[in-house]
Amino acid sequence: MKHLNMPNRPLLNFLLIALTLLLVSACGDSNSSPHRTSVKILHVNDVHSHLDSDNVDLTLDGTTTEAEVGGMARVASLIDALSAENDNHLVLHAGDAVQGTLYYTLFQGEADAEVMNAIGFDAMCIGNHEFDDGDTWLAGFSDQLDAPLISSNIEVAPGNVLEGKFAPYIIKEMGGEQIGIIGVTIAGKTEESSQPSDEITFKDEIESVQTAVDELKAAGVGKIIVLSHYGYNNVQILATQVSDIDVIVDGDSHTLLGDFSPYDLSNSGDYPTMATNADGDDVCIVQAWEYSKVLGELDVTFVGDTLGSCSGTPHLLLGDTFVREDADENDYTVDGDELAAIQDAIDTDDKLTITEEDPTVAAIIADYAQDVDALGETVIGEAGEDLLLSRVPGHDYYGVNLPLGSDITPVVAKAFYEMDPNADIAIQNGGGVRTSVNSGDITYDTAYTLLPFANTLYEIDMYGSEIKQVMEDAIENIAQGGSTGGFPYAYAIKYDVDATQPYGSRLSNLEFKARGSDSYVPLEDGTLYVVVTNSYTAAGRDGYDTFATVQQERGLGTDTYLDYALSFVNYVESLTVNSEQLMKLPAEDHCIKSYIATPDATDNL
Structure with missing residues (x-):
C-alpha cells in the first residue's frame, strides 16, 4: 500500500493561524486608516x-499708523x-x-x-x-x-x-x-x-x-x-x-x-x-x-x-505705504528707518501681509473707477455758508479757532441722526470729520473727502449716566496725550465743558431734545437712550471706552451697515429735495453750550 506523506500537523496549524492574523491585520488597517x-x-x-482699499489706523511698531488695507x-x-x-x-x-x-x-x-x-x-x-x-x-x-x-x-x-x-x-x-x-x-x-x-x-x-x-x-x-x-x-x-x-x-x-x-x-x-x-x-x-x-x-x-x-x-491685506501724524498733527508718509521698522514688525506676524494688487482685477476696478470719479463731481446739494472744521474748542486747528468748536461736525452728527430713525442721540468724534465744507456746491467728492473712512452707523443702548461717561472718557484721552480727534460732538444733546476740572467732572448741564420736540430737558441718568455713532468709536477707539464696556456688559450694539459717508450724501440730498441748504446748526442746537480751556497750552485742552 502506497502511503502519502502528510505535512507536519503542528506546523500546518501554525501557518493557518499566521495567515488568519495577517488577513485580519490587513482588514484592520483598511478600516482604521x-x-x-x-x-x-x-x-x-x-x-x-x-x-478699493480703505485707510485704517493700526498700531505698528508701537505707533498709530494709517495703512492702506484690503481691496x-x-x-x-x-x-x-x-x-x-x-x-x-x-x-x-x-x-x-x-x-x-x-x-x-x-x-x-x-x-x-x-x-x-x-x-x-x-x-x-x-x-x-x-x-x-x-x-x-x-x-x-x-x-x-x-x-x-x-x-x-x-x-x-x-x-x-x-x-x-x-x-x-x-x-x-x-x-x-x-x-x-x-x-x-x-x-x-x-x-x-x-x-x-x-x-x-x-x-x-x-x-x-x-x-x-x-x-x-x-x-x-x-x-x-x-x-x-x-x-x-x-x-x-x-x-x-x-x-x-x-x-x-x-x-x-x-x-x-x-x-x-x-x-x-x-x-x-x-x-x-x-x-x-x-x-x-x-x-x-x-x-x-x-x-x-x-x-x-x-x-x-x-x-x-x-x-x-x-x-x-x-x-490682513496691506499696501506698502504708511502715514503718520507729526507733533503738530500734520500727516506725513513714512520712509527710511521708520518704514523699515514697520516692515520688520509686519514680517514677524503671518496675519499681516503686504500684498501687491492683481493687475487684471485692478484694471477692471480702474475702468469702473473712472465713472465713480466722474460721479464724484455730481452736485448733490448746496452749502449756504462756510461750515468750518475744528477739533477742541478755542484751539487752533489748521488755522481755525472756534470758541465753541467745529461747525461741521455737529451737522454730520445731525445727518446720522436723521438717517437713523431709531436714534435718540448722535455722537461723532471730531477727528472722524476731515475737512471744512465751504459755501457753494456740495458734491459726492465733498462727502467722501469729509468722511473718508470705511465706517458705518452703529447703535448702542446707553443710560444717560453712561452717555456722560463716554464723552468724559474721550476728553480724558486727550488730557492723557491722546489725539484731539477724540473730542466729542453730538446732536440732540448739548452740554457745558470745563476742561480745568478733573476726569468725570468736565461735562455738566447735559440736556436732551426728544425726536420731534423743539425743547430740551435734562438728560436723565437712569433713562435708556439709543445712541448712534460711527463704528470706529463704537468699538471703544479714540478714547470712547464706555462704548466698548457697555457692550461687553449688556451685549453688542446694532451695526446698521449704513455707510457713514453715503448717509451724509442722503441727508444732503434730502435737504435739496426740500429746497434747503446745508447750514450751521442754530446756536440753541449746537452741542457745546460753553467751553473753558485749561491754562496749559501744551495739553490740547
Missing part, C-alpha cells in the same frame, strides 16, 4: 462693494498665490457682496460681479443685503455671476423671478472626493430690513441646514461645509444643533477673528473657532471681517467623512 483629503478654503464675506485686487492676488499650494482649494463668499459704496450706487452690482468672476469664486451664499433692492435685482445679479448662489432656507413661490436662480447646496469634487457646500441666510434681519417680496419665505436656519445635510448624506456625501450668512454668535449655536457638519464659513456679523490686539484692532475669537456638532465631532468656524480687508485661509483635513484637523490664517 480611511482616506485623508486635504482642502484649502479661501474666503471673504461682507465686502459691501468695497472694491479686491489684493484679495485676488493672494488667492492666486495661496491656491497654488493645494490643487484642492475652494474660493468662497459668505454673502453681502453689494451695497455700501459708489460702485454699487452707480453700477448696481455689475462691477462687483465682474470682479468676482475674474477672481473665480466657487460659491456664494445669499446675504441679507442681496435682497435690498428686491427679487428682480437679485435674479439679475445671479445671471451676471459665474459662481452659483446658494441658500437652503429660502423658499421661492412658483413663477417668481428667483425660481431656479439658486440652490440649497452644491457638491464639489476634490481629489476624487465629494464635498457638499450648504448655504444659509439670516432670516429675521432679511425679512425685516431688506426688500424680499411676499413670494419669498425664509425658513428656520437650523432646520433647513439639517434637511440639506440629510439630503447630502443620503446621496453619499459626508464631507460638509456650511457657507452661512448668519453671524458669528448664531453659527456657534447652529454648530451644536446640526449633525454631520465639519466646517462653517460665515458672514453677516463682520467679525474679525484671530489675535489682532497688538495692532489696536478688536477681535471676537480664535481663527478658527472650534465647536462640537450634534454628533460630538469637531466643527471649524471662520469669518473674515469685512470690506475685503481680510482674506481667510483655512486648511482642512478630512479623515474619511469626519473633520480630522483644521488650522489657518486670517490675512
Whole structure:
C-alpha cells in the first residue's frame, strides 16, 4: 500500500493561524486608516462693494499708523498665490457682496460681479443685503455671476423671478472626493430690513441646514461645509444643533477673528473657532471681517467623512505705504528707518501681509473707477455758508479757532441722526470729520473727502449716566496725550465743558431734545437712550471706552451697515429735495453750550 506523506500537523496549524492574523491585520488597517483629503478654503464675506482699499489706523511698531488695507485686487492676488499650494482649494463668499459704496450706487452690482468672476469664486451664499433692492435685482445679479448662489432656507413661490436662480447646496469634487457646500441666510434681519417680496419665505436656519445635510448624506456625501450668512454668535449655536457638519464659513456679523490686539484692532475669537456638532465631532468656524480687508485661509483635513484637523490664517491685506501724524498733527508718509521698522514688525506676524494688487482685477476696478470719479463731481446739494472744521474748542486747528468748536461736525452728527430713525442721540468724534465744507456746491467728492473712512452707523443702548461717561472718557484721552480727534460732538444733546476740572467732572448741564420736540430737558441718568455713532468709536477707539464696556456688559450694539459717508450724501440730498441748504446748526442746537480751556497750552485742552 502506497502511503502519502502528510505535512507536519503542528506546523500546518501554525501557518493557518499566521495567515488568519495577517488577513485580519490587513482588514484592520483598511478600516482604521480611511482616506485623508486635504482642502484649502479661501474666503471673504461682507465686502459691501468695497472694491478699493480703505485707510485704517493700526498700531505698528508701537505707533498709530494709517495703512492702506484690503481691496479686491489684493484679495485676488493672494488667492492666486495661496491656491497654488493645494490643487484642492475652494474660493468662497459668505454673502453681502453689494451695497455700501459708489460702485454699487452707480453700477448696481455689475462691477462687483465682474470682479468676482475674474477672481473665480466657487460659491456664494445669499446675504441679507442681496435682497435690498428686491427679487428682480437679485435674479439679475445671479445671471451676471459665474459662481452659483446658494441658500437652503429660502423658499421661492412658483413663477417668481428667483425660481431656479439658486440652490440649497452644491457638491464639489476634490481629489476624487465629494464635498457638499450648504448655504444659509439670516432670516429675521432679511425679512425685516431688506426688500424680499411676499413670494419669498425664509425658513428656520437650523432646520433647513439639517434637511440639506440629510439630503447630502443620503446621496453619499459626508464631507460638509456650511457657507452661512448668519453671524458669528448664531453659527456657534447652529454648530451644536446640526449633525454631520465639519466646517462653517460665515458672514453677516463682520467679525474679525484671530489675535489682532497688538495692532489696536478688536477681535471676537480664535481663527478658527472650534465647536462640537450634534454628533460630538469637531466643527471649524471662520469669518473674515469685512470690506475685503481680510482674506481667510483655512486648511482642512478630512479623515474619511469626519473633520480630522483644521488650522489657518486670517490675512490682513496691506499696501506698502504708511502715514503718520507729526507733533503738530500734520500727516506725513513714512520712509527710511521708520518704514523699515514697520516692515520688520509686519514680517514677524503671518496675519499681516503686504500684498501687491492683481493687475487684471485692478484694471477692471480702474475702468469702473473712472465713472465713480466722474460721479464724484455730481452736485448733490448746496452749502449756504462756510461750515468750518475744528477739533477742541478755542484751539487752533489748521488755522481755525472756534470758541465753541467745529461747525461741521455737529451737522454730520445731525445727518446720522436723521438717517437713523431709531436714534435718540448722535455722537461723532471730531477727528472722524476731515475737512471744512465751504459755501457753494456740495458734491459726492465733498462727502467722501469729509468722511473718508470705511465706517458705518452703529447703535448702542446707553443710560444717560453712561452717555456722560463716554464723552468724559474721550476728553480724558486727550488730557492723557491722546489725539484731539477724540473730542466729542453730538446732536440732540448739548452740554457745558470745563476742561480745568478733573476726569468725570468736565461735562455738566447735559440736556436732551426728544425726536420731534423743539425743547430740551435734562438728560436723565437712569433713562435708556439709543445712541448712534460711527463704528470706529463704537468699538471703544479714540478714547470712547464706555462704548466698548457697555457692550461687553449688556451685549453688542446694532451695526446698521449704513455707510457713514453715503448717509451724509442722503441727508444732503434730502435737504435739496426740500429746497434747503446745508447750514450751521442754530446756536440753541449746537452741542457745546460753553467751553473753558485749561491754562496749559501744551495739553490740547
